[in-house]
Amino acid sequence: MKLVVLGLSLSSSWGNGHATTFRALLKAFAARGHDILFLERDVPWYRDNRDVTDPDYCRLEYYADLAGLARWRQEIANADAVMVGSYVPEGVEVARFVQAHARGATAFYDIDTPVTLAKLERGDFEYLSPEVTPGYDVYLSFTGGPTLRRIEREYGAPAARALYCSVDPDAYPPLELPKRWDLSYLGTYSPDRQPTLERLLIEPARRMPERRFVVAGPQYPADIDWPANVERIDHLPPAEHPAFYAASRYTLNVTRADMIAAGWSPSVRLFEAAACAVPVVSDIWEGLDSLFTPSEEIVLARTTDEVVALLSSDAEAADMGRRARARVMHGHRAADRAAELEAHFAEAIEARAEPLAVAAL
Known part of the structure; x- marks a missing residue:
């Protein structure tokens, strides 16, 4: 063709x-x-x-x-x-x-x-x-x-x-690296995503000064009040995404408001992070449970308290990441x-x- x-x-x-x-x-x-x-x-x-x-x-x-x-x-x-x-x-x-x-x-x-x-x-x-x-x-x-x-x-x-x-598994392999961050987020600034980012990453960072966070992506306004324990990366080329995810204990998926309303709208970042065997914390929308099994292959979170509890837990996250990768490798490549x-x-x-x-x- x-x-x-x-x-x-x-x-x-x-x-x-x-x-x-x-x-x-x-x-x-x-x-x-x-x-x-x-x-x-x-x-x-x-x-x-x-x-x-x-x-x-x-x-x-x-x-x-x-x-x-x-x-x-x-x-x-x-x-x-x-x-x-x-x-x-x-x-x-x-x-x-x-x-x-x-x-x-x-x-x-x-x-x-x-x-x-x-x-x-x-x-x-x-x-x-x-x-x-x-x-x-x-x-x-x-x-x-x-x-x-x-x-x-x-x-x-x-x-x-x-x-x-979808994801190219060759470009997004799982890597064994030391964990630099407890929670990461990779995405361009969007006004309608920012309240969720505030609720699920920035406010947890304020409450947990001993933990480390990172937000990577361009176009964030200069007047955002980033806590001292939130590292900022302005742009991260795709070749560096696997190492970014691998250095994260968890990574965050944030969905635009129109896509939450429609449901059934997985972002490419969702599949890429899962392919790297990194457990994902996601906002909630209809159809997500048809792609990943909640609590087994993905963490669903609505509130700051839920994220704080997750990051305070000693639960082993690696198994969830491996299960998420297996799901991606059977249908989302x-x-x-x-x-x-x-x-x-x-x-x-x-x-x-x-x-x-x-x-x-």
Whole structure:
């Protein structure tokens, strides 16, 4: 299969989780024998922070603007499938271009589904609009559960299918390292995640000055009052994530409000941390217990008191981390998602062919 992907970024993981998601998925998809071209909008904030420039599993090319995208018209037309990701700059115009020229199956890969739907409800068509949604043969959603039927019913998507994030186990192995922190968090600043971070990490740090904490990620405001025992790391490249997790007794998963409301929206960090065999403390949302068994493979926490009690306990966390890794290795690897993606494209290609076959009778 020849696949063209237009995504937010493959080259830079700075301030986004899309890059590691695409890297894991496309590496595994290429391993199944497929040919991939990734087209990335050349923007300064990613250009200045690139940590992948020459991937060995796909061609990575850049375009400066919509006019520059025209250079790739023939590649898009000749592809068996074309996939456009969420948050692609001028994504609605990109969708129109792809839908006008692609002769193969077209897909929208939404790595931000609840955020996308909330934007559509507000009339914010930054990268997707009700006009172009039905023009995609398949809507691949970061969110599963009831949201899939809503996408079909309210926005006219011909087929909405779950395609959760995943992890490349080779890139996120378990490591044996001394524990530097009792609780860590890795994630870009988000205003709607900050209250949970405050409740489940910052306030426990204030109450437990003898314990050590860390928050890694960019864009945190300068006026946040960090306790003295909370270390700050502004940006952590993906290659350093396994060592970061391995140095953590527990790591925290914090979910955006729109994703909590929708449920069934696991972040890529959840799978990456678990693949490193590090026990995860997570906020709570519907569908999470279908991915990890609470109290056996993951810790669910609502309050500061619960986190303080956990960190005060001498309970052995390593066994939980190993169980979480085993769960990820049976269903949430990039190889598993690549097989699902191939099946979704095959379904879309078959659906496109059916009207042509009927017309030929």
